[in-house]
Amino acid sequence: MTALLSAEWTRLFSRRVTVVTLVLIGLLLAVLTFGFTLTRSTPTPDEIRLADERAASAAEIYDRNVEQCERVQSGLDNPQSGQTFPRGCDYGPRPTRDSMLDYGFSFHRQWPELYYTAAIVLAVAGFVLGASFVGVEWSSGGMLSLLLWAPRRTSVLGAKLVAVCSGVTLISIAYLMVWTLAFLAVAAGNGSVSSLTGGDVVSMLLTGIRVILLAVAGTALGFAIASMGRHTSAALGVGIAYLVVYELGALILFGLIGTDYSEKYRLSSYVSAWLTKSYTFEADVAACAGRGCVPAAGFSGSWQQGGLVITVVVAVVLAAAFAAMHRRDAPR
Amino acid sequence: MTAALEISGLVKTYQSLFGKPRVALDKLDMVVERGEIHGFLGPNGSGKSTALKTLLGLLRPDAGHMRILGEPVPRALPRVAPRVGAIVEAPAFFGNFSGYKTLSILAKAGGVPKDRIGIVLDQVGLAGRAEDEVKTYSLGMRQRLAVASALLKDPELLILDEPNNGLDPAGIREMRDLLREQADRGMTIVISSHILAEIQQVCDSVTIISRGRRVGAGPVAQVLAANDQGTYRVRVDNHREAARLLSEAGAQVTLGADHIIVHDLADPAWISRALGVNDFWVRELSPVAQLEDAFLSLTGGGPRRGQLRPVDNSEWPADPPPVPQGDVIEQGQAS
Numbered sequence: 236m237t238a239l240l241s242a243e244w245t246r247l248f249s250r251r252v253t254v255v256t257l258v259l260i261g262l263l264l265a266v267l268t269f270g271f272t273l274t275r276s277t278p279t280p281d282e283i284r285l286a287d288e289r290a291a292s293a294a295e296i297y298d299r300n301v302e303q304c305e306r307v308q309s310g311l312d313n314p315q316s317g318q319t320f321p322r323g324c325d326y327g328p329r330p331t332r333d334s335m336l337d338y339g340f341s342f343h344r345q346w347p348e349l350y351y352t353a354a355i356v357l358a359v360a361g362f363v364l365g366a367s368f369v370g371v372e373w374s375s376g377g378m379l380s381l382l383l384w385a386p387r388r389t390s391v392l393g394a395k396l397v398a399v400c401s402g403v404t405l406i407s408i409a410y411l412m413v414w415t416l417a418f419l420a421v422a423a424g425n426g427s428v429s430s431l432t433g434g435d436v437v438s439m440l441l442t443g444i445r446v447i448l449l450a451v452a453g454t455a456l457g458f459a460i461a462s463m464g465r466h467t468s469a470a471l472g473v474g475i476a477y478l479v480v481y482e483l484g485a486l487i488l489f490g491l492i493g494t495d496y497s498e499k500y501r502l503s504s505y506v507s508a509w510l511t512k513s514y515t516f517e518a519d520v521a522a523c524a525g526r527g528c529v530p531a532a533g534f535s536g537s538w539q540q541g542g543l544v545i546t547v548v549v550a551v552v553l554a555a556a557f558a559a560m561h562r563r564d565a566p567r
Numbered sequence: 568m569t570a571a572l573e574i575s576g577l578v579k580t581y582q583s584l585f586g587k588p589r590v591a592l593d594k595l596d597m598v599v600e601r602g603e604i605h606g607f608l609g610p611n612g613s614g615k616s617t618a619l620k621t622l623l624g625l626l627r628p629d630a631g632h633m634r635i636l637g638e639p640v641p642r643a644l645p646r647v648a649p650r651v652g653a654i655v656e657a658p659a660f661f662g663n664f665s666g667y668k669t670l671s672i673l674a675k676a677g678g679v680p681k682d683r684i685g686i687v688l689d690q691v692g693l694a695g696r697a698e699d700e701v702k703t704y705s706l707g708m709r710q711r712l713a714v715a716s717a718l719l720k721d722p723e724l725l726i727l728d729e730p731n732n733g734l735d736p737a738g739i740r741e742m743r744d745l746l747r748e749q750a751d752r753g754m755t756i757v758i759s760s761h762i763l764a765e766i767q768q769v770c771d772s773v774t775i776i777s778r779g780r781r782v783g784a785g786p787v788a789q790v791l792a793a794n795d796q797g798t799y800r801v802r803v804d805n806h807r808e809a810a811r812l813l814s815e816a817g818a819q820v821t822l823g824a825d826h827i828i829v830h831d832l833a834d835p836a837w838i839s840r841a842l843g844v845n846d847f848w849v850r851e852l853s854p855v856a857q858l859e860d861a862f863l864s865l866t867g868g869g870p871r872r873g874q875l876r877p878v879d880n881s882e883w884p885a886d887p888p889p890v891p892q893g894d895v896i897e898q899g900q901a902s
Contacts (some may be wrong), residue, residue: 242676251663303818376659378714379625383653384677386624388642566624 243398286335293330311351320400361454370467508541569637571755572599577631593779606770614779655762658713662702706733802851
């Protein structure tokens, strides 16, 4: 197994598709970082003053809304007709100067979005790398040649899976480190680094781990589907079909027939819960009562629930791929 | 000493979701003794590649017994694989890897010492192009690389599917010499090929299959003798006149540049008598036995005017005799 793994590692990092993927990811990083450097400037004192004024005004409205909502919800006030309130009077984060400085890049404020972007890029890259790593072996006949050397099919597939997943883990770690350092450098230019706290750093680390695990899950999923379909395009086809036909098409259908909580049937909801640590599923129709209109009985998905659903999906597809490898013939 | 390869009663049926199941191997038997070069012959679609793939664990058999180097397969395949080198069907390599890198990855996967790579590249004549990308190789060079990959393990049993594919005449001769050299060192070699003249030159024994069954087997000379078509080469002075005489006497004659070929003759002594009484003195009278004739006779695959026969469609042969047993797989119990 160790010899096989070593050979697969060499194969992974010698393959053109791996090199091309690394270059594409690097280019994306460079373009985004360069874009922020060029288009974002350090805020002037006037801009900061203006942002303070806007933040104060917005915060006043925010506080008023929250207070009114809480009074209606606690029964102290009566709602106006058809007035809608968010569940738990959650109007989102309170406006601050930082949130009003939208013309100035703020690492402190924007790092979660940067990490979520990285998560999508790495998960898609992992899916393609995983699918290609095994798919091209099947379609070209390379798998057949390899099985002549190593007849234990499960070991062969396992070694390939471990090689590509560990490879994607390394790529993701390196990518996130460079990505973070590049944006920290941009942020250092406009002085927004100093506002980072120890808690932010811990949060960034934990989010980074979830991003890497998501990339590995994407890799395993692409690998398993391509292995069952014995072609890279099998995984790409299934992936695109899922996104277009199910995530978009089926949800439009759910909406038309009035299915509540249809988002809970989407993998993307659980991916979102995994990355952002929570996801609230709400019914389309708000329930209006004496305490105003509030979205009908919603429920939240935690990052643990998101992780569990992703793990189960990946485990089931991988189990099917290993079963197919074990049982089916291996013709060209 | 046990045989290098034994197959008995091997059955393989390809199942289809919508079409009819197709029997690819129907109680196939085959024995290859150690140290010999064995030719494995059959028309297109007769089951050669299926047999080799099943033997090497790529396809799952439905029934039958197989042994490689005395070990029952597919059960003992992980144990026996390091002693077997094989290429099955067209070799597949990544175009942007060099020949050396291709072999080094295989060597790493199989735990083969690195110094073997240089040795086999030298053996197949690719040492000078080892660092070039495979996509720059010709078909013949890729074939050499495939043979090199099979030789990498320095195997006891070498199985080659169409090893001369794409090779030029010089390459074919080099391959023949290489295989003979390996056989002289004690390696057992099984060659599946359609180049029958080459098989006749290089092989000690052959197995001929048709419709998934063995229809002929044994030492090459024995197979040729058993399928002698009664064709003789005759050398004589004034061979044109002699050919006319034989033809008038009722023989089927083909005129060569300096000889006569006489066909469908039961007794060659008839030629000596027929020519002798007319004062023609025979300088050479020898049987013309070609493996191609034996092959076509056994597989019922002779050419038919106006017809192309792309796949094996010969008649079903009789049940073959049993051969020694290996790994036992009952019908419908493929592992």
